[in-house]
Amino acid sequence: AQSVTQLDSHVSVSEGTPVLLRCNYSSSYSPSLFWYVQHPNKGLQLLLKYTSAATLVKGINGFEAEFKKSETSFHLTKPSAHMSDAAEYFCVVSTAEDSSYKLIFGSGTRLLVRP
Amino acid sequence: EAGVTQSPTHLIKTRGQQVTLRCSPISGHTSVYWYQQALGLGLQFLLWYDEGEERNRGNFPPRFSGRQFPNYSSELNVNALELEDSALYLCASSRKPRMNTEAFFGQGTRLTVV
Numbered sequence: 001a002q003s004v005t006q007l008d009s010h011v012s013v014s015e016g017t018p019v020l021l022r023c024n025y026s027s028s029y030s031p032s033l034f035w036y037v038q039h040p041n042k043g044l045q046l047l048l049k050y051t052s053a054a055t056l057v058k059g060i061n062g063f064e065a066e067f068k069k070s071e072t073s074f075h076l077t078k079p080s081a082h083m084s085d086a087a088e089y090f091c092v093v094s095t096a097e098d099s100s101y102k103l104i105f106g107s108g109t110r111l112l113v114r115p
Numbered sequence: 116e117a118g119v120t121q122s123p124t125h126l127i128k129t130r131g132q133q134v135t136l137r138c139s140p141i142s143g144h145t146s147v148y149w150y151q152q153a154l155g156l157g158l159q160f161l162l163w164y165d166e167g168e169e170r171n172r173g174n175f176p177p178r179f180s181g182r183q184f185p186n187y188s189s190e191l192n193v194n195a196l197e198l199e200d201s202a203l204y205l206c207a208s209s210r211k212p213r214m215n216t217e218a219f220f221g222q223g224t225r226l227t228v229v
């Protein structure tokens with residue numbers, strides 16, 4: 001069965017410092033992985049997706065994520081945090097078990113950016 | 116290109132009432148997904164419709180139901196509302212799903228049950 005675990009419920013960084021949001025996955029086959037961001041009282045926006053074409057995936061707003069099969073990880077990073085990055089971030093794995101497609105969400109990581 | 120649109124944006128209902136939420140997918144998308152995001156419970160999968168048929172259902176009671184219309188728009192119906200149904204209901208759409216298909220989300224409907 002597919003699952004995803006976000007290791008930190010909250011992450012706090014200072015503006016201009018690097019961001020690291022951690023995600024581990026469990027999959028019985030090569031997964032498709034996504035990161036979504038949700039600003040307060042808004043829907044979810046796709047940041048990036050991994051589909052086995054390249055292990056380092058670049059997304060919008062300067063975010064990127066690296067797929068590491070040996071560590072079953074798909075951590076999200078950004079070199080320099082901006083105040084507008086404060087939001088909740090979700091790591092997501094897709095599954096197609098029994099021919100039924102589903103997106104499985106992690107529990108989310110709330111990113112706080114301090115001035 | 117218009118994104119996924121949901122209506123209404125906010126709704127207040129009384130316990131025991133019924134509610135209908137609406138979702139219009141991105142043009143060309145045949146699949147619609149519904150998720151419930153209740154405080155402290157994360158995103159819970161409710162329903163998946165594709166080409167007018169219910170394809171998958173999450174672990175919710177039968178009073179949560181829906182349908183998809185020929186134009187691929189969708190409704191989510193909740194009967195006999197309970198206080199714990201208060202949540203943000205998110206709709207997403209995608210093309211015919213494969214493993215690497217991403218879904219695009221609407222802004223959600225905030226339902227408050229009093």
